[in-house]
Amino acid sequence: MIIKRPSIFIYVNHPDPSVLKELCAGIEEEGVFFDIKEMDYDSPDELAWNAANDSMLGSGIGMCRTHAALQMRGIEKGHNIESYLAPDKEQSRKLGANSARAIKKLAFK
Amino acid sequence: MSLIAGVDIGNSTTEVCVGEAAADGTIHFLTSASRPTTGTKGTVANTHAIKAALNRAMSSIGRTISDISLIRLNEAAPVIGDTAMETLTETIITDSSMIGHNPSTPAGAGQAVGEILLIDNLSRGIPGTPYIVAADDSYSYEEVAAILNQSADTLDIAGVILKADEAVLVENRLRKKIPIIDEVARIDKLPDGVLAAIEVALPGQTVRMLSNPYGIATLLHLNAEETRTVTPIAKSLIGKRSAVVLKTPGGNVRENVLPAGEIYLNAENSASINLDEGAAEIMKAVADAGKIHDISGQPDTNVGNMLTRIKRGMGELDHTPDADIRITDILAVDTLAPVLISGALAGETCLEKAVGIAAMVKTQHLPMREIADKLKMELGTDVRIAGVEAVMASLGALTTPGTKLPLAILDMGGGSTDAAVISEDGRVTMTHQAGAGELVSMLIETELGLGDRHIAEQIKKYPLAKVESLFHMRMENGQMTFVDESIDPRFYGRVILLAEDGYIRIEKELPMEKIVQVRRDAKRKVFVTNAFRALKSVAPGQDLKNISNVVLVGGSAEDFEIPEMLMEEFADYRIVCGRGNIRGTEGPRNAVATGLVLSYAGERQ
Numbered sequence: 139m140i141i142k143r144p145s146i147f148i149y150v151n152h153p154d155p156s157v158l159k160e161l162c163a164g165i166e167e168e169g170v171f172f173d174i175k176e177m178d179y180d181s182p183d184e185l186a187w188n189a190a191n192d193s194m195l196g197s198g199i200g201m202c203r204t205h206a207a208l209q210m211r212g213i214e215k216g217h218n219i220e221s222y223l224a225p226d227k228e229q230s231r232k233l234g235a236n237s238a239r240a241i242k243k244l245a246f247k
Numbered sequence: 248m249s250l251i252a253g254v255d256i257g258n259s260t261t262e263v264c265v266g267e268a269a270a271d272g273t274i275h276f277l278t279s280a281s282r283p284t285t286g287t288k289g290t291v292a293n294t295h296a297i298k299a300a301l302n303r304a305m306s307s308i309g310r311t312i313s314d315i316s317l318i319r320l321n322e323a324a325p326v327i328g329d330t331a332m333e334t335l336t337e338t339i340i341t342d343s344s345m346i347g348h349n350p351s352t353p354a355g356a357g358q359a360v361g362e363i364l365l366i367d368n369l370s371r372g373i374p375g376t377p378y379i380v381a382a383d384d385s386y387s388y389e390e391v392a393a394i395l396n397q398s399a400d401t402l403d404i405a406g407v408i409l410k411a412d413e414a415v416l417v418e419n420r421l422r423k424k425i426p427i428i429d430e431v432a433r434i435d436k437l438p439d440g441v442l443a444a445i446e447v448a449l450p451g452q453t454v455r456m457l458s459n460p461y462g463i464a465t466l467l468h469l470n471a472e473e474t475r476t477v478t479p480i481a482k483s484l485i486g487k488r489s490a491v492v493l494k495t496p497g498g499n500v501r502e503n504v505l506p507a508g509e510i511y512l513n514a515e516n517s518a519s520i521n522l523d524e525g526a527a528e529i530m531k532a533v534a535d536a537g538k539i540h541d542i543s544g545q546p547d548t549n550v551g552n553m554l555t556r557i558k559r560g561m562g563e564l565d566h567t568p569d570a571d572i573r574i575t576d577i578l579a580v581d582t583l584a585p586v587l588i589s590g591a592l593a594g595e596t597c598l599e600k601a602v603g604i605a606a607m608v609k610t611q612h613l614p615m616r617e618i619a620d621k622l623k624m625e626l627g628t629d630v631r632i633a634g635v636e637a638v639m640a641s642l643g644a645l646t647t648p649g650t651k652l653p654l655a656i657l658d659m660g661g662g663s664t665d666a667a668v669i670s671e672d673g674r675v676t677m678t679h680q681a682g683a684g685e686l687v688s689m690l691i692e693t694e695l696g697l698g699d700r701h702i703a704e705q706i707k708k709y710p711l712a713k714v715e716s717l718f719h720m721r722m723e724n725g726q727m728t729f730v731d732e733s734i735d736p737r738f739y740g741r742v743i744l745l746a747e748d749g750y751i752r753i754e755k756e757l758p759m760e761k762i763v764q765v766r767r768d769a770k771r772k773v774f775v776t777n778a779f780r781a782l783k784s785v786a787p788g789q790d791l792k793n794i795s796n797v798v799l800v801g802g803s804a805e806d807f808e809i810p811e812m813l814m815e816e817f818a819d820y821r822i823v824c825g826r827g828n829i830r831g832t833e834g835p836r837n838a839v840a841t842g843l844v845l846s847y848a849g850e851r852q
Contacts, residue, residue, distance in 0.1 A: 163388070163413075163416055166415060166416055166419065167352055167412060167413060167414070167415045167416050168351075168352060168415070169352065169415055210717060212717065212718060212733065213717065213733055217733075219736045219739075220736070239740065240739070243715055243716070243740050244351070244740045245739060245740035245741045245756070246736060246737075246739055246740065
């Protein structure tokens with residue numbers, strides 16, 4: 139039985155609030171749930187890979203300051219689907235939307 | 248011992264075959280190659296492709312062109328295929344009045360009617376009047392939601408239209424749930440104060456009220472006359488997940504029937520037929536006309552100009568002063584083309600009726616002599632023009648294991664579909680029909696609205712798959728394929744083509760089933776129709792039952808589904824039909840080139 143709602147995991151370390159907000163808006167617009175968790179290590183590759191593997195949906199985002207990376211379960215660590223060092227508003231929104239589209243099996247934006 | 252090369256110049260590819268002639272007259276085949284034809288078939292520009300193909304063939308056996316002692320060119324049939332498309336109807340909206348599109352994430356569900364009110368003018372709203380609020384992307388979703396929540400107590404807001412992709416974000420923040428449409432790019436074109444109806448479909452459904460003329464009439468209070476004029480709007484909104492229809496005073500939508508023009512058949516039984524009667528009637532007229540001398544179109548109409556243009560193109564090839572250029576066959580195919588509606592707000596298209604036409608242009612002879620002379624000068628090798636194309640193709644086709652005389656061949660190329668029947672005593676009857684691979688590409692391009700011939704060619708050539716995860720894809724036949732290395736995320740969730748050297752992404756968002764259906768229909772409409780037409784005209788007594796064996800050759804016989812389609816169709820006539828396998832190794836290609844080398848042996852004996 140599923141006792142936790144399925145969601146995209148966002149593992150963060152000192153995240154930039156404006157980037158994080160757009161990321162979440164991107165996911166919300168696609169209608170998927172997400173959970174944000176503060177971690178104590180700061181490699182975006184590591185954060186994203188762990189988030190994807192811990193998420194029941196197999197999609198995760200890692201974020202350290204402004205650096206954000208999208209990962210999916212089954213992909214090697216460091217081979218991010220998409221990542222930005224300092225994404226602008228549009229890119230952050232797109233990254234969030236893509237993390238949700240990955241689950242919906244829709245083509246990435 | 249001498250090396251003989253056979254060269255076949257086709258509409259789309261140039262094929263060569265090289266064989267070694269022994270002193271006793273036997274031929275030992277060494278190599279073959281094919282390259283895309285350069286320039287129009289039958290012009291001196293062809294020599295580039297010939298040299299490229301010969302180079303490729305010779306280098307594969309570690310020798311050079313200078314080792315060849317004789318090149319044999321075929322006396323190419325002086326026919327060239329050409330294609331054109333003609334739309335028969337057009338939809339015009341005077342005064343923009345609809346938006347229908349498929350945003351991936353609209354919000355809410357149901358219909359709403361109200362006056363359009365720009366969010367800037369919200370303060371001017373009158374309590375009690377229902378409004379549809381339009382907001383452009385200078386407002387963030389939080390601002391839009393806050394403004395709407397604030398006005399909810401005083402104003403009756405029935406629905407929202409957004410420019411940005413933020414419908415769900417806004418809806419999640421609204422206290423009162425209403426339908427919201429987003430991703431409307433030309434929101435600035437919405438007229439303030441006009442009555443509008445919006446609809447967002449329930450999940451998994453498409454719009455129901457606005458795709459129904461009476462639904463629009465109900466929502467916008469239209470009378471019978473007005474309802475009639477909105478029918479094209481309703482038609483073009485079928486299948487959409489969200490839609491907006493505006494009631495603009497004086498606004499009008501009409502479907503025009505374009506003056507398409509008549510086609511004149513100058514034949515045994517001369518006839519004329521109007522293009523808008525459709526492909527079936529045109530083809531019936533062509534079949535009833537008997538032997539056709541020439542086909543022309545009504546002057547100053549689209550079809551007239553089209554046929555003149557095709558003839559002029561051929562005229563540039565044959566420079567003889569009294570060049571006799573005639574169109575001896577046409578193939579008409581009904582199709583639907585998504586055409587941009589003039590006056591629409593969000594780039595909506597409407598499926599318009601159209602006719603695709605392939606024409607077969609015939610001249611007295613092609614300047615093959617010039618090609619031969621140029622080739623001879625450049626290579627220093629003896630070049631001879633030998634043999635009629637159909638006879639050479641038949642000779643080549645006979646090298647397919649399991650064939651014997653009498654034999655029918657169906658040569659399906661890029662520009663034309665040719666058929667020939669060789670009787671047991673070697674007599675050859677042949678025909679050239681308009682319409683082949685290029686017409687199929689054109690139909691795929693138009694019906695899918697691709698606007699790009701190259702990708703249409705590739706859709707024609709390769710099977711499709713949908714990438715469902717980074718580790719597996721579903722083939723068009725339902726089979727699943729798993730891969731070891733993860734697929735490039737660029738292909739994720741997309742429909743792709745499985746080409747020899749990797750995947751090709753289809754940029755346009757089209758369901759795989761739709762592409763498969765259009766592709767198969769296009770091939771069937773062109774090749775099945777033409778195969779019957781062609782074989783009937785060469786069959787003894789014009790009866791298909793008198794043909795027992797058909798060998799399919801030419802580029803389009805290599806296709807992964809056309810031969811199977813034809814086999815199914817011919818099964819009813821008890822005809823043994825199959826893809827040729829020239830020399831048991833070449834597949835259906837290279838028949839003419841092989842025939843040219845073989846005929847060399849025959850001539851010497």
